[in-house]
Amino acid sequence: MGLRVAVIGGGPGGLYFAALAKQLDPGHDITVWERNAPDDTFGFGVVFSDETLGGIEHADPAIHDAMSREFARWDDIDVHYRGEVITSGGHGFAAMSRRRLLQILHERCAQLGVSVHFCAEAPPVEDLQATHDLVVGADGVNSRTRACHAATFQPSLDVRRCRFMWLGTDLVFDAFKFYVVPTPAGVMQIHGYPYDATGGTFIVEMHDEVWQRAGFAELSVETLGPGESDEASIRRIQGLFADVLGGHALHANNSRWSTFTTVRCERWRHGNVVLLGDAAHTAHFSIGSGTKLAMEDALALAACLHENAGVGPGLEAWSGSRTSGSTRTRRRGSSRSTSSRVAVG
Numbered sequence: 320m321g322l323r324v325a326v327i328g329g330g331p332g333g334l335y336f337a338a339l340a341k342q343l344d345p346g347h348d349i350t351v352w353e354r355n356a357p358d359d360t361f362g363f364g365v366v367f368s369d370e371t372l373g374g375i376e377h378a379d380p381a382i383h384d385a386m387s388r389e390f391a392r393w394d395d396i397d398v399h400y401r402g403e404v405i406t407s408g409g410h411g412f413a414a415m416s417r418r419r420l421l422q423i424l425h426e427r428c429a430q431l432g433v434s435v436h437f438c439a440e441a442p443p444v445e446d447l448q449a450t451h452d453l454v455v456g457a458d459g460v461n462s463r464t465r466a467c468h469a470a471t472f473q474p475s476l477d478v479r480r481c482r483f484m485w486l487g488t489d490l491v492f493d494a495f496k497f498y499v500v501p502t503p504a505g506v507m508q509i510h511g512y513p514y515d516a517t518g519g520t521f522i523v524e525m526h527d528e529v530w531q532r533a534g535f536a537e538l539s540v541e542t543l544g545p546g547e548s549d550e551a552s553i554r555r556i557q558g559l560f561a562d563v564l565g566g567h568a569l570h571a572n573n574s575r576w577s578t579f580t581t582v583r584c585e586r587w588r589h590g591n592v593v594l595l596g597d598a599a600h601t602a603h604f605s606i607g608s609g610t611k612l613a614m615e616d617a618l619a620l621a622a623c624l625h626e627n628a629g630v631g632p633g634l635e636a637w638s639g640s641r642t643s644g645s646t647r648t649r650r651r652g653s654s655r656s657t658s659s660r661v662a663v664g
């Protein structure tokens with residue numbers, strides 16, 4: 320008999336899990352709650368390594384084929400520093416826009432019969448636990464599911480001191496680009512990579528002290544409304560990095576200064592509740608692996624549920640397989656890392 324499954328959060332992790340679990344066991348009754356509208360997504364491009372794509376292709380060729388049609392592909396990592404370019408080749412990356420990825424996952428969920436409620440806050444975790452066989456907390460870095468059972472999950476949240484802003488540009492980079500730029504205020508860094516034929520991701524990062532000295536503290540507006548961007552800071556960034564941009568525009572989408580929080584949890588399971596993706600762990604954006612890890616968690620969870628009789632044994636197999644995989648990715652600091660340890664048949 321199929322399981323009744325509640326998924327809190329319709330990001331890449333939650334949607335991919337819902338689609339794979341339903342594809343493997345069409346008898347499951349799966350509902351996803353997503354507080355945003357379908358086309359509300361924030362951010363620009365997401366990156367995958369060749370190795371991750373192998374797992375995604377095997378798990379659901381329909382999703383993989385739709386993603387493949389969107390990919391910008393490249394091999395090199397270029398570090399630009401004081402007029403020199405140091406290139407490391409042969410990596411094998413693919414990227415696409417986050418908005419398109421979510422659209423593909425929405426379409427696949429609809430085809431397979433997953434119920435996705437948009438603009439809908441999920442019911443309280445305790446209520447879902449009582450009414451569902453399995454509750455998947457795929458609710459991102461500020462996960463309420465994690466907070467609700469913090470005594471079991473034992474999260475540690477390490478808020479780092481660098482400031483960054485996630486922007487887009489119509490400059491199509493030909494590699495993973497890291498520009499290390501000395502400025503009068505101190506060193507700033509750009510992370511740039513393409514996501515399709517028309518644009519690239521452009522992340523600006525600097526230490527908090529450099530951010531203060533560069534005057535961003537005075538410029539940035541403390542209270543921006545949902546969806547608003549820090550336009551004054553973006554104008555200054557445009558001027559500071561005019562050489563890198565070479566006349567190309569910067570695009571904003573809910574773009575504002577932020578700090579990175581490293582999330583780790585001792586456990587990812589509390590009874591019939593599990594955490595996946597950013598809710599369970601984060602990987603710094605400089606290694607471009609957050610989406611890949613969320614989708615690999617989803618793939619492994621769907622496979623473990625399918626291959627083990629009952630929710631308990633399925634979750635036991637899953638929590639053992641994932642913790643080591645994601646830790647390895649973060650330690651290696653590379654996006655050329657783990658594929659799921661569980662094959663999907």
Ligand SMILES: Cc1cc2nc3c(=O)[nH]c(=O)nc-3n(C[C@H](O)[C@H](O)[C@H](O)COP(=O)(O)OP(=O)(O)OC[C@H]3O[C@@H](n4cnc5c(N)ncnc54)[C@H](O)[C@@H]3O)c2cc1C
Nearest residue numbers: 328330331332354366441458459485596597604607609610
């Ligand atoms: C600057 C920056 C650059 C990045 N670059 C990359 C990159 O190049 N490659 C990469 O792979 N990753 C990148 N990431 C990370 C990536 O965005 C995340 O790791 C990834 O989105 C995690 O997926 P997720 O499904 O776990 O969570 P999310 O994508 O955060 O999705 C969680 C969803 O849950 C919803 N939600 C939360 N609570 C509730 C609730 N109570 N009810 C209903 N809905 C709820 C939210 O609205 C959200 O849509 C970057 C992140 C940042 C900040």
